[in-house]
Amino acid sequence: MAAPKKSTLKAPKPLVAGNWKMNGTKASLGEVKKLASAFVKSKAKCEVMICPPATLLAPMKALKAKGVALGGQDCHAASSGAHTGDVSATMLKDAGASAVILGHSERRADHLETDKQVKAKVAAAHGAGLLAIMCVGESLKQRKSGDTLKVVKAQLRGSLMDGCTAKNTVIAYEPVWAIGSGLTPTVAQVEEVHTALRKALVRRFGDEGAKMRILYGGSVKPANAAELMAVPNVNGALVGGASLTAKDFGGIVKAYT
Numbered sequence: 001m002a003a004p005k006k007s008t009l010k011a012p013k014p015l016v017a018g019n020w021k022m023n024g025t026k027a028s029l030g031e032v033k034k035l036a037s038a039f040v041k042s043k044a045k046c047e048v049m050i051c052p053p054a055t056l057l058a059p060m061k062a063l064k065a066k067g068v069a070l071g072g073q074d075c076h077a078a079s080s081g082a083h084t085g086d087v088s089a090t091m092l093k094d095a096g097a098s099a100v101i102l103g104h105s106e107r108r109a110d111h112l113e114t115d116k117q118v119k120a121k122v123a124a125a126h127g128a129g130l131l132a133i134m135c136v137g138e139s140l141k142q143r144k145s146g147d148t149l150k151v152v153k154a155q156l157r158g159s160l161m162d163g164c165t166a167k168n169t170v171i172a173y174e175p176v177w178a179i180g181s182g183l184t185p186t187v188a189q190v191e192e193v194h195t196a197l198r199k200a201l202v203r204r205f206g207d208e209g210a211k212m213r214i215l216y217g218g219s220v221k222p223a224n225a226a227e228l229m230a231v232p233n234v235n236g237a238l239v240g241g242a243s244l245t246a247k248d249f250g251g252i253v254k255a256y257t
């Protein structure tokens, strides 16, 4: 019997992205400068990104020279118009972002965002030339009732349009119950979900799906970063609380050296 064909695809470069959520003012710029210097020195083999509140994108622009990318945390599906309080993908790009987090569970919960709306935002992000970091994840109730894979696969299906590529899309698996709770799934649980997501991505996007990065997010800390990054099909981390200090975020990035 012929040996199975070996994949010639290169493993994607991991991405470690910090989601600052609704935290940070200009007083936080010092912290982020410290982080950038630590990153430059560390020679970590990953891409590093900070997603601050939109108000801090422009003041953080200097970070890009140090190799730290910037991302937004949400965008409107339209590029401009009568949408008081919203920010468009074009505006994020203009302020210095190269990416945007979309469909985070806090937005799905607080703003009742549906897969359909998330999908429209992903299209807007791509249209503006931004990398879309699209989040999926199950609630504790859904995990307990054995629905995890069904839930995340449905979110994946409904929140992306055909034609997504590894260059314009990243997936983040974030179990809702692990976010900000200090709880993390077991390595086997993370592997099970990431493997299922990979299969679904390959089925839909072919080679692009094979190369698309799938981040893990939910209580990632310096102490568990190395263990999580070693899980097959984990191609980086989306970090909330621990991304707010250079010490903790730097500790996570260090796992990728």
Ligand code: PGA
Pocket: 019, 174, 178, 179, 180, 181, 182, 217, 218, 219, 220, 238, 239, 240, 241, 242
């Ligand atoms: P956490 O948040 O690291 O504080 O759990 C992760 C996220 O919500 O992206």
